[in-house]
Amino acid sequence: MNAGQNDERNVQILLNKEIQPTAMRLLTLEYLLEQQAAVSLADIEMHFHKADRITLYRTLKTFEQKGVIHSIQEQQVTKYLLCDESCATGIHHDDHLHFFCTKCRNTTCLHQVDLSVMALPPGFSVVQWRFSASGICDRCAGTMQ
Template sequence: MRILTLDFLLEQSAAVSLSDIENYFFHSDRITLYRTLKTFEKKGLIHSIQEKNTTKYSLCQDACTEGFHQDNHLHFYCTQCKETVCLEQVDLSEIQVPSNFSLQQLRFFAKGICDKCNG
């Protein structure tokens, strides 16, 4: 199931939810898929994106490793097609916090209309 799930994720151009994956694998066990996604996330293969009450998953960059995600880019949600994509070209790694703060995670999310829907 892990190999099938990874193959499915490799084919996607946008982030997908657990429900999306579950619908693709019609006779799959939801718990098995959830555990697979959590294992992939822990190992640095995918990262999660929070959208209201839904979590979507997208493949990580090569720089991500187990326990350390290097996904400092913008997540863009299209209000027309309802897809979420990672905008890798928008680099947000230069954000600085005061010296007495310890940054552990950055999450960047934007809404608008994607290039496909804009025509």
């Protein structure tokens, strides 16, 4: 797969979510697609050391609002992760576990954890779940000394 095809595909991703595919947005999307873990605004800022912080901020806000990414709070900072396909404008399906590894300091989604077993007391109706855990991830556990 070459860069041109990637571009083409990414343009489609944005158009599908009703987002104008500008240069900045494509670069940001490309970067997000490469990530295995949640990234903060500061992370992206550092990666694109020439880019403007505010533009990035607004790009992320747009992405989040349109259902391209979702955000989580990790140790006082907001981090972002790609959504899965089913998310759209104003509709997020992010009811999965986020795991923060205290060793590699990465936050990843653990979709395989079943959260449907959660039952609230009667009278409560849930709009949004937020699950997270911190500890040692499987990768780091294997390399512990």
